[in-house]
Amino acid sequence: MQSFASNPQESRGRLVAEEESATRSPFQRDRDRIIHSTAFRRLKHKTQVFVYHEGDHFRTRLTHSIEVAQIARSIARSLGLNEDLAEAVALAHDLGHTPFGHAGEEALAHCMAEFGGFDHNEQTFRIVTLLERRYAAFDGLNLTWEALEGVVKHNGPLIGPHASAKALAKPVPSTISSYCAEWDLEIGEFAGPEAQVAAISDDIAYNNHDIDDGLRAGLFTLADLKDVPLAGPVIADVSARYPGLELSRLIHESIRRMINLMVRDVIAESTRRLVGIKSVAQVRARAAPVIAFSDEMRTNDRALKEFLFARMYRHHRVNQMTMKAKRVVSELFELHLAQPQCLPAEWQALMTGLDEAARARLVADYIAGMTDKFALETHRHLFDLYERL
Template structure:
């Protein structure tokens, strides 16, 4: 593994040579004075936390519609869990924790209400106008839609944070994929400020991405069990998860259900994090990247699960897809969510005068494609309960 200590973090902690150096950031699109108290990535993190889009995550869900219960994860609680896991992994690997945290906190800002059901419905409605992609929507929020600062639209984040937000799952331009296949918002912004869409993101972005997978699968086990969509016994045949449950039961005979679930999830997260750290160290030692740019040019991820755990994780994902995401109760909620989003888009696109003043005036000055994008921005920014209330106001004659 490359010698550590070649990069010094803003707080004086030694970082690995392949870490993103906060003192060597490529900067911001709009020049600003450098902070004397916070690194560039700490400022990015703080700007995300103070954004309107971040606050709205409190009332956006991933699987369950907001009113279904108070204990299911929301986009906000999921985001905080991702940030905690990402910081832990980065600290162990001597990477920049603040950049990973900023990326973790921003990664879900572009999601619609009602999770993937809402996104599917909005994408279908937007098909004639360029489609809808939550990753591109996150970039729009970070660079255009947040109106907080006097000097610029968006949050004016660093190049490294914007690069990681767009490319955390890997290169966008690759064999068989051209710029014409990508969301217009990403292509247009990268034309203004090159995000190097054909390379991998830095290691901190890769950590944020895999932390998302770890948090997502584990909290869906928790939420699914508590909602009664499946039972502990259903998980026993799964590799890894079943072994952990049996281990907990052996160590704590007769343990109550709630504690059994928590102990299982806690141990599963720990196993996954330790596996990522071990596999990442192995890949770093083999590749020996001398800088963060060398990580970007490796042609593959350095942050990953081992082959064994990747197979176990795929088995868990398959289980959750069949037993949770396609459960009849979830199907009913997602069906309703799709109809709500489709109805809202159809009406507001045809009658932009029904939009609030700021949005309506923007929509009425656009051509059809531009008007559709304004309506999509408006709907994507809604929380679950606001979307339900707006649908009721517009379609219930007695509301």
């Protein structure tokens, strides 16, 4: 392991002190706690783009998280980083997503606009620090400082001169700022290299796998990708090497090669950026990420995103489902806030003595934790006059 890697034996520890495991490192325990969490299990029926009933082979948040973790481990291993920490952050990064992907998040953010807003990254942090209730000694998962830092900052600093314009455009979420007042996660600096690996692995996974899902759904064709950088040349090369190859194999072979090219680019560019860095503290203090694409690959990545935005995320079939999903989430929120007696008994009990903003946050926690399937079933039970109670 390189000197700039996060060393589990030098971890800053956990907010609630625990006896160390005799068989697992602190970062391995973080990973295992995430895998065994209720929120991780629910990702099975939370979708990326397509709602769960639209097909068995489209990505869910669970399969996506596993794919991100696999890519993150590969990159971390090649760079001499801590694979377990990279995997833990990768597995945790989507825990806070609502049902129905970004459509659900947009609807819940609109509902929560006057109550402090809603952001899936903050919701992930709420899950791992507050909402998981599995352990006798603490709420949340009591992850190490390094894992929590990775969850909060895997997309970069939240404040300060090195934060992105997107991060600076909104205040630090209250859950994170309150936690940092007790245990400073240094949100003005970049995260350690393993969290940066998890973030770029997310980009690699969802771009390539959304192409796969979009082709499977018939939202666009291989011919439509002909002029898209990276994708077009790779598809042309595979087609030339294997003339007459059946379509499904052509797609999978092309996707596999695109992922490989992007991973190799990250390893080469990051190796260059890590020259002269001797500690993880130096990684955090830099003005830019050390784990990154080359300029050429960054351009390719942007082109893929632009293509997917235009041809997939704004496709009329996706938009139709998006509108339905937003209506389901909005109506569930409004009903449960106005009529908390519709909540399960254990959630009703938590409402006692809360002001309106706190009640709204509790309702948001409840709805954000729903799977696509449960949200649709709950909506039907509550709004369909002919549904048997």
